[in-house]
Amino acid sequence: MIHTLLLRKKLCPLPISQALQRFFHATTTTTTTTNSSSVVSTSSSSPPPPQSSDPFCSDFHAEIAVIGAGVIGLAIARALALRGKEVVLIERNYHIAQETSSRNSQVIHAGIYYRNDSLKAKFCVQGKQLLYRYCQDRNISHSNCGKLIVATHRSQVKSDLCRLQQQAHTNGVTDVQLISKHDVQLLEPSIKCEGALYSPSSGIVDSHTFFLHLLGEAEDHGAMLAVNTEVVSAMYQQREQKKLWLQTQEIQTQPNNNHSNNNSHNKNDTLDSSSTTSWMSCDMVVNAAGLWADQIARMIHSKHDNNNNNRMGGWQPPRQYFAKGTYFSLTKKRPDFRHLVYPVPEPGGLGIHATIDLAGQVKFGPDVEWIDTNIVNVDDIEYTPNPDKAEQFYHAIRQYWPELDDMTVLQADYVGIRPKLSHPSVTKQLGFDDFLIAGPNTHGIPGLVHLLGIESPGLTSSLAIAEHVVELLLQSDG
Incomplete structure (x- = not known):
């Protein structure tokens, strides 16, 4: 059964994108506020959330949005759903784990290579133990x-x-x-x-079955998956309790077995110009967009706001x-x-x-x-x-x-x-690149976590990373 609390429809005459509409029912509530607004918008040309009189109006509201249904996003969505959180998982491809997660060696790493004070070392060692136990408990093929x-x-x-x-x-x-x-x-x-x-x-795992188990457990506990859905704009506003906004639009794409690209949408696929965009307000957002994570982060952390006053501090996401x-x-x-x-x-x-x-x-x-x-x-x-x-x-x-x-x-x-998070033509000398998991203590925005530079050993670390992100969000939630 779809949880109607996940999307609380506001009294605004706005269309909902087809991709999200397929996955959600919405109830109607009315919210008002008289506080002055402070909005940090994206640098794109997309319009801000519509305003009817003063209150911000969204097409729907989600308690937590997780952007990206690779192994990290799936693990986080599952961990949050198991704790009773209402989660919408947004994926730009037509299926889960279409990019980095499905194009690796499927290896369970031991935790050998990484600097001992690094997140890679910490989460790889923890994640290895969790992953073996997870596979054993669910009869997922591994060796x-x-x-x-x-x-x-x-x-x-x-x-x-x-x-x-x-x-x-x-x-x-x-x-x-x-x-x-x-x-x-x-x-x-x-x-x-x-x-x-x-x-x-060290070992190997049937990663695709692992992905499906993560998704199944997340959905069994109320999480919702919206595929073919692109986050085209995002922003942060300080005025009311729900401070994070995502604008989504549907991508028109179908699987193509003859396509030699990355089994996601190909270069000819575009945002559906016939479909309208939808604004979603969120209590919390997890940016697990993988290859696109820095772009999503830059949308939210644009230095421009309506009052020409940057209230988020000086943190800006690094480029991937x-x-x-x-x-x-x-x-x-x-x-x-x-x-x-x-x-x-x-x-x-x-x-x-x-x-x-x-x-x-x-x-x-x-x-x-x-x-x-x-x-x-x-x-x-x-x-x-x-x-x-x-x-x-x-x-x-x-x-x-x-x-x-x-x-x-x-x-x-x-x-x-x-x-x-580094490149030989930029840094001239390649050092050790760690995972970057930026929570509210890093960037100053409550309820927001970015995951950048998540490469190997991301698969091995996924369950441990998910537990860490949940703790960051719960601390932010007070």
Whole structure:
């Protein structure tokens, strides 16, 4: 049954977009206020929320809106719904988890690589335990197969593996062991290396089934999903209790099995000009928009307001940059790997590694290809994998798997895009990029949380991140 409390229709003669109308019933209430308004609007040309006399009027009201139905948004929507919150989950694609969440290695990371005081380390270690337990309790297919981080040169044993082992132990991942090349031969006979770091708590998961479970549990507890719905404008106003506003519009798109882009809407899909936009007032908003999160944040944190007085402090969201990662599969030769096999990490990524899926199939990748900083619209990024990268992958894979003796068996498979908070052409030197989770204590707006730069290990961390965001919102709610 749809919760009618989720949308409380106000007495304003405004149309509701078709996408949201399909998911909600609304009751009618009247609200009045005589306080003066202070509105922070977007920098776009879209009109502000309509006003009838003085009070702001919205098409409907949501207690909590979660923008983005990737794994992070799904986990947060579930966590909030389980606590009795009324949640609307807004997704611009025609299905959940169409972008970064569905285009990765499906690996459960242990928590080895990340600086010990970082959110990545904290949430990866916590999230790993939560994810394994979640999958076990619900019979979601997964495998605690373990991982080998291999040193292909003797110098890497001390310079890289020892450092990674110390980092893992500092992060609380004390089961990580440094093993000899002879031990590696016992675990993976076809792997050539000078030694390896063995991580027994790493694994793989059927991520798509995980996504569906998150959505199902959220919906079972009253959350609502609106797909093909774009947030085209957003703002913050201080006048009344409900301070956050989202303007949405429907996208016309259908699945296209022949489309080589990102299985979301393609470059020819547009906002439906025939459909009207709708303004939604919200008690709270979670910006889990992934690749689009910085754009959503900038809408809300525009420095312009109706009184030419910035009352939100000086915080402005950082820009996200993009790194493309290509994956290759094998057309013929199939290694009998039983573990994940990773090289030592490289700047911006973890190296071209070998991952196995639950059916035993092996894929290699991703590499790191930095997208030009002039590209700010994700829809302008080409998702078709480049087969010309086969030679690059061939030489990288042969460093640890020399039995790959034929480059033609490598087939370009798919591409994923990661949101990054730095870029080599901007920062010149790549350091460690942490997750950025900005709550009210960071930016000053109650009831608002932004999640930026959520890349790997986002899948592993998702349940832990969700608990953290819920706590931020509950604190903000008083």
